[in-house]
Protein backbone atom coordinates (compact mmCIF):
# COMPACT_ATOMS: atom_id res chain seq x y z
CA UNK A 1 0.00 0.00 0.00
CA UNK A 2 1.49 3.35 -1.01
CA UNK A 3 1.99 6.02 1.67
CA UNK A 4 -0.77 8.29 0.36
CA UNK A 5 -3.44 5.58 0.74
CA UNK A 6 -5.10 5.27 4.16
CA UNK A 7 -5.53 1.79 5.60
CA UNK A 8 -9.10 0.74 4.60
CA UNK A 9 -9.52 -1.18 7.85
CA UNK A 10 -8.60 1.93 9.88
CA UNK A 11 -10.96 4.09 7.80
CA UNK A 12 -13.78 1.65 8.45
CA UNK A 13 -13.19 1.75 12.22
CA UNK A 14 -13.05 5.57 12.23
CA UNK A 15 -16.25 5.73 10.19
CA UNK A 16 -17.98 3.42 12.65
CA UNK A 17 -16.85 5.21 15.84
CA UNK A 18 -16.84 8.85 14.69
CA UNK A 19 -19.85 8.81 12.41
CA UNK A 20 -21.81 6.01 14.03
CA UNK A 21 -22.16 4.57 10.58
CA UNK A 22 -22.25 0.82 9.97
CA UNK A 23 -18.81 -0.48 9.25
CA UNK A 24 -18.01 -1.12 5.65
CA UNK A 25 -17.01 -4.63 4.85
CA UNK A 26 -13.52 -4.60 6.36
CA UNK A 27 -12.68 -8.08 5.19
CA UNK A 28 -9.35 -7.69 3.37
CA UNK A 29 -9.03 -8.19 -0.38
CA UNK A 30 -5.85 -8.87 -2.37
CA UNK A 31 -6.99 -7.16 -5.64
CA UNK A 32 -5.24 -9.90 -7.65
CA UNK A 33 -8.37 -11.16 -9.40
CA UNK A 34 -9.64 -7.70 -10.39
CA UNK A 35 -6.19 -6.78 -11.68
CA UNK A 36 -6.08 -10.03 -13.67
CA UNK A 37 -9.43 -9.23 -15.30
CA UNK A 38 -8.25 -5.69 -16.09
CA UNK A 39 -5.12 -6.98 -17.85
CA UNK A 40 -7.14 -9.61 -19.71
CA UNK A 41 -9.54 -6.92 -20.96
CA UNK A 42 -6.54 -4.90 -22.13
CA UNK A 43 -4.41 -7.66 -23.66
CA UNK A 44 -3.46 -7.87 -27.32
CA UNK A 45 -0.92 -10.70 -27.23
CA UNK A 46 -2.96 -13.11 -25.10
CA UNK A 47 -6.63 -14.06 -25.40
CA UNK A 48 -8.92 -16.55 -23.68
CA UNK A 49 -10.95 -19.03 -25.67
CA UNK A 50 -14.29 -19.55 -23.92
CA UNK A 51 -15.22 -22.75 -25.74
CA UNK A 52 -11.93 -24.39 -24.72
CA UNK A 53 -12.37 -23.12 -21.14
CA UNK A 54 -15.81 -24.73 -20.93
CA UNK A 55 -14.44 -28.03 -22.32
CA UNK A 56 -11.44 -27.83 -19.99
CA UNK A 57 -13.69 -27.27 -16.98
CA UNK A 58 -15.56 -30.52 -17.67
CA UNK A 59 -12.34 -32.49 -18.24
CA UNK A 60 -10.55 -31.03 -15.21
CA UNK A 61 -13.50 -31.64 -12.88
CA UNK A 62 -13.91 -35.25 -14.03
CA UNK A 63 -10.22 -36.02 -13.57
CA UNK A 64 -10.06 -34.26 -10.19
CA UNK A 65 -12.99 -36.39 -9.03
CA UNK A 66 -11.35 -39.52 -10.40
CA UNK A 67 -8.09 -38.71 -8.54
CA UNK A 68 -10.04 -37.57 -5.43
CA UNK A 69 -8.12 -34.26 -5.44
CA UNK A 70 -8.40 -32.54 -2.08
CA UNK A 71 -6.19 -30.53 0.30
CA UNK A 72 -4.88 -33.85 1.69
CA UNK A 73 -3.30 -34.60 -1.72
CA UNK A 74 -0.55 -32.12 -0.78
CA UNK A 75 0.83 -34.17 2.11
CA UNK A 76 0.73 -37.35 0.04
CA UNK A 77 3.63 -36.09 -2.07
CA UNK A 78 6.73 -38.05 -0.98
CA UNK A 79 8.86 -34.99 -0.17
CA UNK A 80 6.29 -32.70 1.45
CA UNK A 81 6.45 -32.48 5.27
CA UNK A 82 3.76 -34.47 7.10
CA UNK A 83 3.94 -33.04 10.65
CA UNK A 84 0.99 -30.79 11.52
CA UNK A 85 3.11 -28.43 13.60
CA UNK A 86 5.34 -25.33 13.58
CA UNK A 87 8.16 -27.17 11.79
CA UNK A 88 5.94 -27.55 8.73
CA UNK A 89 5.01 -23.85 8.84
CA UNK A 90 8.73 -22.99 8.92
CA UNK A 91 9.42 -25.45 6.09
CA UNK A 92 6.68 -24.03 3.84
CA UNK A 93 7.72 -20.44 4.57
CA UNK A 94 11.33 -21.26 3.60
CA UNK A 95 10.22 -23.27 0.56
CA UNK A 96 7.94 -20.56 -0.82
CA UNK A 97 10.57 -17.88 -0.19
CA UNK A 98 12.74 -19.75 -2.69
CA UNK A 99 10.06 -21.31 -4.92
CA UNK A 100 11.12 -19.78 -8.24
CA UNK A 101 12.98 -20.17 -11.52
CA UNK A 102 14.21 -23.75 -11.76
CA UNK A 103 14.07 -24.05 -15.53
CA UNK A 104 17.25 -24.82 -17.48
CA UNK A 105 18.28 -24.71 -21.13
CA UNK A 106 20.65 -27.62 -20.66
CA UNK A 107 19.82 -31.16 -21.81
CA UNK A 108 18.04 -33.12 -19.05
CA UNK A 109 21.18 -35.08 -18.10
CA UNK A 110 23.15 -31.85 -17.56
CA UNK A 111 20.56 -29.64 -15.86
CA UNK A 112 20.66 -28.66 -12.18
CA UNK A 113 19.39 -31.63 -10.11
CA UNK A 114 19.38 -32.74 -6.48
CA UNK A 115 20.12 -36.29 -5.38
CA UNK A 116 18.07 -37.28 -2.34
CA UNK A 117 16.70 -40.60 -1.02
CA UNK A 118 18.34 -42.39 -3.99
CA UNK A 119 16.38 -40.33 -6.50
CA UNK A 120 17.22 -37.42 -8.81
CA UNK A 121 14.93 -34.40 -8.38
CA UNK A 122 14.59 -31.47 -10.78
CA UNK A 123 12.43 -28.34 -10.95
CA UNK A 124 10.28 -27.49 -7.94
CA UNK A 125 10.99 -30.89 -6.42
CA UNK A 126 14.74 -30.16 -6.43
CA UNK A 127 14.00 -27.30 -4.01
CA UNK A 128 11.95 -29.48 -1.67
CA UNK A 129 14.56 -32.25 -1.81
CA UNK A 130 17.42 -29.80 -1.13
CA UNK A 131 15.67 -28.41 1.96
CA UNK A 132 14.89 -31.90 3.29
CA UNK A 133 18.50 -32.99 2.66
CA UNK A 134 19.88 -29.91 4.43
CA UNK A 135 17.74 -30.64 7.50
CA UNK A 136 18.93 -34.29 7.44
CA UNK A 137 22.52 -32.94 7.37
CA UNK A 138 21.85 -30.72 10.41
CA UNK A 139 21.81 -27.42 8.51
CA UNK A 140 19.01 -25.29 10.13
CA UNK A 141 17.87 -24.04 6.71
CA UNK A 142 14.29 -23.37 7.89
CA UNK A 143 15.38 -21.28 10.90
CA UNK A 144 15.18 -17.51 10.38
CA UNK A 145 17.94 -16.91 12.98
CA UNK A 146 20.25 -18.89 10.70
CA UNK A 147 19.29 -16.78 7.66
CA UNK A 148 20.39 -13.62 9.49
CA UNK A 149 23.72 -15.04 10.66
CA UNK A 150 26.21 -13.88 8.02
CA UNK A 151 28.97 -16.02 9.56
CA UNK A 152 26.93 -19.25 9.41
CA UNK A 153 24.55 -18.72 6.48
CA UNK A 154 27.07 -17.90 3.76
CA UNK A 155 26.82 -18.20 -0.01
CA UNK A 156 29.07 -21.27 0.17
CA UNK A 157 26.77 -22.95 2.71
CA UNK A 158 23.79 -22.22 0.45
CA UNK A 159 25.79 -23.59 -2.48
CA UNK A 160 26.22 -26.79 -0.46
CA UNK A 161 22.49 -26.91 0.34
CA UNK A 162 21.78 -26.78 -3.41
CA UNK A 163 24.73 -28.96 -4.45
CA UNK A 164 23.79 -30.39 -7.84
CA UNK A 165 24.48 -33.84 -9.28
CA UNK A 166 25.64 -31.93 -12.38
CA UNK A 167 27.92 -28.96 -13.10
CA UNK A 168 24.96 -26.61 -13.41
CA UNK A 169 24.24 -24.55 -10.28
CA UNK A 170 20.70 -23.67 -9.16
CA UNK A 171 19.64 -20.52 -11.02
CA UNK A 172 19.72 -17.18 -9.09
CA UNK A 173 21.64 -18.58 -6.08
CA UNK A 174 22.72 -15.10 -4.92
CA UNK A 175 19.16 -13.81 -5.20
CA UNK A 176 17.97 -16.71 -3.04
CA UNK A 177 20.42 -15.73 -0.28
CA UNK A 178 19.14 -12.13 -0.46
CA UNK A 179 15.57 -13.43 -0.03
CA UNK A 180 16.56 -15.42 3.06
CA UNK A 181 18.48 -12.50 4.60
CA UNK A 182 15.65 -10.02 3.99
CA UNK A 183 12.98 -12.39 5.29
CA UNK A 184 15.08 -13.14 8.38
CA UNK A 185 15.42 -9.43 9.12
CA UNK A 186 11.69 -8.71 8.70
CA UNK A 187 10.69 -11.72 10.80
CA UNK A 188 13.11 -10.48 13.51
CA UNK A 189 11.79 -6.90 13.34
CA UNK A 190 8.06 -7.63 13.17
CA UNK A 191 7.25 -11.25 14.04
CA UNK A 192 9.68 -12.31 16.80
CA UNK A 193 11.57 -14.44 14.25
CA UNK A 194 8.62 -16.78 13.75
CA UNK A 195 6.50 -17.36 10.60
CA UNK A 196 3.82 -18.71 12.97
CA UNK A 197 3.39 -15.18 14.36
CA UNK A 198 2.88 -13.97 10.80
CA UNK A 199 0.03 -16.46 10.37
CA UNK A 200 -1.45 -15.39 13.71
CA UNK A 201 -1.31 -11.73 12.57
CA UNK A 202 -3.57 -12.68 9.63
CA UNK A 203 -6.36 -13.49 12.12
CA UNK A 204 -7.74 -16.33 10.02
CA UNK A 205 -7.84 -14.39 6.74
CA UNK A 206 -5.97 -15.75 3.72
CA UNK A 207 -6.25 -12.37 1.97
CA UNK A 208 -4.80 -10.54 4.98
CA UNK A 209 -1.87 -13.00 5.11
CA UNK A 210 -1.18 -12.42 1.39
CA UNK A 211 -1.28 -8.65 1.98
CA UNK A 212 1.01 -8.89 5.04
CA UNK A 213 3.54 -10.86 2.98
CA UNK A 214 3.37 -8.33 0.11
CA UNK A 215 3.48 -5.29 2.42
CA UNK A 216 6.26 -6.48 4.77
CA UNK A 217 8.54 -8.55 2.50
CA UNK A 218 9.91 -7.00 -0.70
CA UNK A 219 10.73 -10.46 -2.07
CA UNK A 220 7.04 -11.43 -1.97
CA UNK A 221 5.87 -8.14 -3.54
CA UNK A 222 5.13 -9.60 -6.99
CA UNK A 223 3.44 -6.56 -8.53
CA UNK A 224 4.30 -4.85 -11.79
CA UNK A 225 3.55 -1.79 -13.93
CA UNK A 226 1.30 -2.62 -16.88
CA UNK A 227 1.10 -0.26 -19.87
CA UNK A 228 -0.30 3.15 -18.80
CA UNK A 229 -2.08 2.00 -15.65
CA UNK A 230 -1.15 4.08 -12.60
CA UNK A 231 -1.55 1.32 -9.97
CA UNK A 232 0.72 -1.72 -10.33
CA UNK A 233 -0.85 -5.05 -11.28
CA UNK A 234 -0.79 -7.39 -8.27
CA UNK A 235 0.04 -11.03 -9.07
CA UNK A 236 1.59 -12.10 -5.73
CA UNK A 237 2.28 -15.65 -6.87
CA UNK A 238 4.65 -16.82 -4.09
CA UNK A 239 2.65 -15.04 -1.36
CA UNK A 240 -0.48 -16.81 -2.54
CA UNK A 241 1.08 -20.24 -3.02
CA UNK A 242 2.56 -19.96 0.48
CA UNK A 243 -0.93 -19.47 1.92
CA UNK A 244 -2.27 -22.29 -0.25
CA UNK A 245 0.53 -24.67 0.79
CA UNK A 246 -0.15 -23.94 4.49
CA UNK A 247 -3.91 -24.45 3.94
CA UNK A 248 -3.31 -27.74 2.09
CA UNK A 249 -0.58 -29.06 4.41
CA UNK A 250 -2.84 -28.54 7.47
CA UNK A 251 -5.97 -29.58 5.51
CA UNK A 252 -7.80 -26.38 6.39
CA UNK A 253 -7.33 -26.81 10.14
CA UNK A 254 -5.02 -25.34 12.80
CA UNK A 255 -2.45 -23.07 11.14
CA UNK A 256 -4.18 -23.83 7.83
CA UNK A 257 -7.62 -22.55 8.81
CA UNK A 258 -8.63 -19.56 6.64
CA UNK A 259 -12.29 -18.45 6.39
CA UNK A 260 -11.66 -16.78 3.02
CA UNK A 261 -9.32 -19.33 1.40
CA UNK A 262 -11.39 -19.17 -1.82
CA UNK A 263 -10.03 -15.63 -2.39
CA UNK A 264 -6.69 -17.18 -3.33
CA UNK A 265 -6.21 -17.30 -7.12
CA UNK A 266 -4.20 -19.50 -9.45
CA UNK A 267 -0.41 -19.09 -9.05
CA UNK A 268 1.03 -17.40 -12.13
CA UNK A 269 4.16 -19.47 -12.73
CA UNK A 270 5.62 -20.89 -15.97
CA UNK A 271 3.91 -24.29 -15.88
CA UNK A 272 0.15 -23.67 -15.58
CA UNK A 273 0.13 -21.12 -18.46
CA UNK A 274 1.84 -23.87 -20.49
CA UNK A 275 -0.94 -26.40 -19.92
CA UNK A 276 -3.68 -23.77 -20.39
CA UNK A 277 -2.10 -22.92 -23.76
CA UNK A 278 -1.78 -26.64 -24.59
CA UNK A 279 -5.52 -27.08 -23.86
CA UNK A 280 -6.38 -24.08 -26.05
CA UNK A 281 -7.77 -22.09 -23.10
CA UNK A 282 -5.33 -19.23 -23.69
CA UNK A 283 -4.03 -18.28 -27.13
CA UNK A 284 -0.97 -16.21 -28.02
CA UNK A 285 -0.39 -13.71 -30.83
CA UNK A 286 1.89 -15.07 -33.58
CA UNK A 287 4.97 -13.08 -32.42
CA UNK A 288 4.51 -14.22 -28.80
CA UNK A 289 3.80 -17.78 -29.90
CA UNK A 290 7.00 -17.85 -31.98
CA UNK A 291 9.01 -16.44 -29.06
CA UNK A 292 7.76 -19.20 -26.76
CA UNK A 293 8.21 -22.01 -29.29
CA UNK A 294 11.73 -20.73 -30.06
CA UNK A 295 12.44 -20.80 -26.26
CA UNK A 296 13.55 -17.17 -26.39
CA UNK A 297 13.63 -15.36 -23.03
CA UNK A 298 10.77 -12.96 -22.28
CA UNK A 299 11.74 -10.03 -20.06
CA UNK A 300 10.41 -10.05 -16.50
CA UNK A 301 7.85 -7.25 -16.13
CA UNK A 302 7.31 -6.87 -19.89
CA UNK A 303 3.77 -6.31 -21.11
CA UNK A 304 3.62 -9.72 -22.81
CA UNK A 305 4.79 -11.49 -19.64
CA UNK A 306 2.21 -9.65 -17.49
CA UNK A 307 -0.48 -10.51 -20.05
CA UNK A 308 0.42 -14.23 -19.94
CA UNK A 309 0.47 -14.34 -16.13
CA UNK A 310 -2.68 -12.28 -15.57
CA UNK A 311 -4.72 -13.98 -18.32
CA UNK A 312 -3.78 -17.36 -16.79
CA UNK A 313 -5.16 -16.20 -13.43
CA UNK A 314 -8.38 -15.00 -15.06
CA UNK A 315 -8.62 -18.18 -17.18
CA UNK A 316 -8.51 -20.45 -14.11
CA UNK A 317 -11.15 -18.24 -12.46
CA UNK A 318 -13.46 -18.76 -15.48
CA UNK A 319 -12.79 -22.51 -15.39
CA UNK A 320 -13.63 -22.50 -11.67
CA UNK A 321 -16.90 -20.67 -12.35
CA UNK A 322 -17.78 -23.17 -15.10
CA UNK A 323 -17.21 -26.08 -12.72
CA UNK A 324 -19.31 -24.44 -9.97
CA UNK A 325 -22.10 -23.71 -12.48
CA UNK A 326 -22.24 -27.37 -13.53
CA UNK A 327 -21.59 -28.77 -10.04
CA UNK A 328 -22.76 -26.30 -7.36
CA UNK A 329 -21.90 -28.83 -4.65
CA UNK A 330 -18.30 -29.27 -5.87
CA UNK A 331 -15.67 -28.42 -3.24
CA UNK A 332 -13.31 -26.99 -5.84
CA UNK A 333 -11.40 -23.69 -5.63
CA UNK A 334 -8.69 -22.05 -7.75
CA UNK A 335 -6.00 -23.62 -5.53
CA UNK A 336 -7.03 -27.22 -6.16
CA UNK A 337 -7.58 -26.58 -9.89
CA UNK A 338 -4.12 -25.03 -10.04
CA UNK A 339 -2.43 -27.83 -8.07
CA UNK A 340 -4.12 -30.35 -10.39
CA UNK A 341 -3.01 -28.49 -13.54
CA UNK A 342 0.58 -28.22 -12.29
CA UNK A 343 0.76 -31.93 -11.44
CA UNK A 344 -0.82 -32.77 -14.81
CA UNK A 345 1.70 -30.79 -16.89
CA UNK A 346 4.50 -32.42 -14.87
CA UNK A 347 3.11 -35.85 -15.78
CA UNK A 348 3.00 -34.76 -19.44
CA UNK A 349 6.59 -33.53 -19.17
CA UNK A 350 7.76 -36.79 -17.52
CA UNK A 351 6.12 -38.74 -20.36
CA UNK A 352 8.01 -36.60 -22.88
CA UNK A 353 4.71 -35.43 -24.38
CA UNK A 354 4.96 -31.65 -24.06
CA UNK A 355 3.56 -30.18 -27.31
CA UNK A 356 4.49 -26.55 -26.57
CA UNK A 357 7.33 -25.31 -24.33
CA UNK A 358 6.75 -23.27 -21.18
CA UNK A 359 7.75 -19.61 -21.50
CA UNK A 360 11.23 -18.54 -20.41
CA UNK A 361 11.38 -15.65 -17.92
CA UNK A 362 14.13 -15.53 -15.32
CA UNK A 363 12.99 -13.80 -12.10
CA UNK A 364 12.52 -14.29 -8.38
CA UNK A 365 8.74 -13.99 -8.77
CA UNK A 366 8.03 -17.54 -10.04
Ligand SMILES: Nc1nc2c(c(CN[C@H]3C=C[C@H](O)[C@@H]3O)cn2[C@@H]2O[C@H](COP(=O)(O)O)[C@@H](O)[C@H]2O)c(=O)[nH]1
Nearest residue numbers: 099100101102103123124267269270271272339342366
Ligand atom coordinates in the same frame (compact mmCIF):
# COMPACT_ATOMS: atom_id res chain seq x y z
N1 LIG B 1 0.93 -22.70 -10.40
C1 LIG B 1 1.70 -23.56 -9.72
N2 LIG B 1 3.04 -23.41 -9.78
C2 LIG B 1 3.78 -24.30 -9.08
C3 LIG B 1 3.24 -25.34 -8.32
C4 LIG B 1 4.34 -26.03 -7.76
C5 LIG B 1 4.31 -27.27 -6.92
N3 LIG B 1 3.18 -27.30 -6.03
C6 LIG B 1 2.94 -28.61 -5.43
C7 LIG B 1 2.04 -28.48 -4.29
C8 LIG B 1 0.83 -28.95 -4.57
C9 LIG B 1 0.75 -29.39 -5.96
O1 LIG B 1 0.09 -30.64 -6.02
C10 LIG B 1 2.20 -29.50 -6.41
O2 LIG B 1 2.62 -30.83 -6.26
C11 LIG B 1 5.49 -25.38 -8.18
N4 LIG B 1 5.12 -24.37 -8.97
C12 LIG B 1 5.92 -23.41 -9.73
O3 LIG B 1 6.23 -24.03 -10.98
C13 LIG B 1 7.56 -23.69 -11.36
C14 LIG B 1 8.39 -24.95 -11.24
O4 LIG B 1 8.10 -25.77 -12.36
P1 LIG B 1 9.12 -26.97 -12.63
O5 LIG B 1 10.50 -26.33 -12.77
O6 LIG B 1 8.64 -27.63 -13.89
O7 LIG B 1 9.03 -27.87 -11.40
C15 LIG B 1 8.02 -22.64 -10.36
O8 LIG B 1 7.58 -21.37 -10.79
C16 LIG B 1 7.25 -23.05 -9.12
O9 LIG B 1 7.08 -21.97 -8.20
C17 LIG B 1 1.83 -25.47 -8.27
O10 LIG B 1 1.24 -26.35 -7.62
N5 LIG B 1 1.11 -24.55 -8.99
